[in-house]
Amino acid sequence: MKKSLTALGVASAALFATAFAAQAADITLKASHQWPGGKGDPRDEMVQMIAKDVEAANVGIKVQVYPGASLFKPKEQWGALTKGQLDISAFPLDYASGRHPQFSATLMPGLVRNHERAQRLNDSPFMDDIKKIINDAGVVVISDAWLAGAFASKKNCITSPESVKGQVTRAAGPAFEQMLVAAGASISSMPSSEIYTGMQTGVLDAANTSSGSFVSYRLYEQVKCLTQPGANALWFMYEPILVSKSTWDKLNEAQQKALTDAGKKAEEYFNGEAKKLDDKLVDVYKKAGVEIAEMSPEDYDAWLATAKGSSYKLFAEKVPGGQELIDKALAVK
DSSP states (O other), X not given: OHHHHHHHHHHHHHHHHHHHHHHHHTEEEEEEOSSOTTSOOHHHHHHHHHHHHHHHTTSSEEEEEEOTTSSSOGGGHHHHHHHTSOSEEXXXXXXXXTTOGGGGGGGOTTSSBSHHHHHHHHTSHHHHHHHHHHHHTTEEEEEOOEEEXXXXXXXXXXXXXXXXXXXXXXXXXXXXXXXXXXXXXXXXXXXXXXXXXXXXXXSXXXXXXXXXXXXXXXGGGTOSEEEEOTTSBOOEEEOOEEEEHHHHXXXXXXXXXXXXXXXXXXXXHHHHHHHHHHHHHHHHHHHTTOEEEEOOHHHHHHHHHHHHTTHHHHHHHHSTTHHHHHHHHHTOO
């Protein structure tokens, strides 16, 4: 009888363990982003790395990745995160500036300039303020990522502000749009995933976007001249990996740690890849026969003067705490 009870106890324990494991394995998090999957875009690779590492941690989480805007449209991801409809996203933060205008500071012309300064911004009071807004909205940052960007046109090389005059241009956010309008361009707003079609159909003459997107979306098939980031990168954008706070709060300590560790590892990987994206951009476009230009320090200063009279001025006037955010960013040396 004793032997039977022991066997029954072992069987019950095994059944409980199996049931617990099955329950744990049921936690599947949905991760969404807008870039092509499996084609070497480091933003997709960051999310794929997180999915792989979290599953390897064996804490009862699987991450299902939906690339190429296959689950949510690019700008819809922020609302989905805040409502708990989406668990994880690689997201260009300025896309949510309509809801939180302070986010435009993360795509402000000339505020970053190079990759080294972008890294220093991550640990600054400027980023503390941005992350507080993110957190208060119901979202958690697990990986920081800054991308340099470029300009390209079907008409001519964009270097000085005068060179963009009269062109219908896509910019990634309000601050760049305001600066480009001040320089004499017209604006057509769209996510980076729609630039190719915009150029193909004649809606766009020119665009600025990240180095990674210029390659991933094969824009070299549409443009005549590329202005590479180089030493004077006017365009830098913050594109972190975000987790819905409602999802985060449902996870146990081990699961949160697994996500945090995976996010940090993905961030370190991306930091090593960010500059390589610029080099790859130039290489791919040269091979495609696209003319390559670079802004001179004088061009950069002229753009910065245009930005300070337009986007910086409007940001300081219209956005609560706007001037303080700009000052904190510019204080980072």
